[in-house]
Amino acid sequence: MFIGVDIGGTNTKVGIVSKLGRVIAIDSFKTKVPRDAVDLVEEIYTVTQKLLKANEMTLENVEGIGVGVPGIVNDNGNVVLSVNLGWKDLDFSTIMKKRFEKDVVIGNDANCAMLSEWRFGGAKDSKNAILITLGTGIGSGIILDGKLFRGTNGMGGECGHMVIVHNGEQCNCGNKGCWEQYASAKSLARRTEIVAKQNPSSKLNDVIASYKKASAHTCFEAAKMGDKVAKELVDEYVDYVVCGLINLTQIFRPEIFIIGGGVAKEGYGFIKLIDTKLNNFITKNNMGAGIQVKRPVLENNAGIVGAACLAMK
Template sequence: MKFIGVDLGGTNIKGGIVDGDEVLVKDEIKTGKEQGAEKVIDNIAEIIKRMLFQSGLRLSDIAAIGAGLPGMIDSLRGMVLYSNNLRWVKVDFVKSLQVRLGGPVPIFISNDANVAALGEAAFGAARAFPDSLLITLGTGVGGGVIIGGKIFEGNMGAGAELGHMVIKAGGCRCTCGRKGCFEAYSSATALIKQTKKAMLRDRNSQLWTICGGNVDNVSGKTAFDCYYSDETAKKVVDKYIGYLAEGLSNLANIFRPQAIILGGGISKQGQLLIDLLKEPFESGLFGTVLGPRVELKIAELKNDAGFLGACALARQRLGQ
């Protein structure tokens, strides 16, 4: 059976057609979010038609379409309730896309972080595990929860906001308004801020050299790059890892999944990230020795997690 998956991002729409484990075609198109919801949905219809053409298929060959959308999603009614990223409020997504496609193909949607987690669970790093979390360490901290192979959404799709768990009451202000959120300490944004702060305190740090003397060149990679060669960089990373481990141990105690998968920009550190996290993460697990292990792994699907997860969502909701 063939499924189409769509991953709607703030800049690009990615899509693919999958048959079993095989990707028949994948494609990408600009989101054009500044032109509003109607135009964005036009673009989604466009990429779907283009992929059908490229693969020589017709819409009637497709069992179902899945889509991962940024924001608060009412998956039962097929609506985007609210998307800060796209500036959408109550968009009747499924109906609008169905009208554009002109065919009776079923369309299923969920939040993009949930869908990426399902992608890793169905095709990627969490393949071996019925229960897993995907934590993306990027501009923010995103979270997706898979229980028994299925997305856990919470009431009206508003759950799994794992980045907005306070880990340090009264701490750094988060974009959500609270103080001390996991996201405010463990996003790439937070690491960049901490790196810059440390550089301003230590004018002799090697960090200045590798960013060409300009703090504007600091990325989520900068401090990791100097981890073994610069004391200031090491301190920044160690502190970052401490908070990240705190949040991950919390989530392990709450969900006790078989695996936690790390995605987003920071996860490009790969094995170094896992090695640094292992000890503080495991020491935070409740009933450490007697409880079941929780594996920490790096995400495998990178930019394809979204559309692959969307295909898996379509397959699952169709009961296949």
């Protein structure tokens, strides 16, 4: 048995995971950010003990512990930067190991999601695959030649910060025009608000009013109602997503793109739209065989299973 811990900006989930990737039991609590890491580890420890006890196990039965963190994690398990948790240069691995008195592996959350899909989900047995999470930012995990790509000291593979518009929108990474400034759910929310104001007769305004706030979801909802402005906005958004995917195709040429995050669950044929645009480009430009585009299989438990994967040999 393995313990997988998925620390998110909102919730922290703890799960007991079998070596075949099955979630045996799961519990969660509010992360309450910003939060002192020692205090958070104490709560993770308490929840883990409770979960193990309820399943007639102890830490002695646990073969490995993995933790997924929303941020950049280096090879030593230090959290170099996590904007969501408010952590910088934090030796999280040592704090975990000390409390659990066991080896603990720390990893980036998107890498965890990629690992779970690669071991047990939609990218199983593939040699080259890329997972993209469209959320507040863009998370990414890359499997290259049958191995998780981490870059020097774990600092690589940040696809969300590849520049797609030179001198474009300011990004919090210090650069301008990063992919996540155009293709994240947050950027779609920002565009939705602007475009709704420019088009007072669009249904977008009614939908936004009913939710009291513009979001990626309000754009999709108005598009599903047939609103022309919202449909064009989704189209524009898909173009931005595909722009980045074409860049990644040219560099890594994966067999599969897995697209996760809240936006990917919106329906409206969103994944199909991406698939069509990407593969039309590949065909038109004689770039060889097509690339599969799909949603994650493990979805809600991907973080926990992926964290457990970190600890599996």
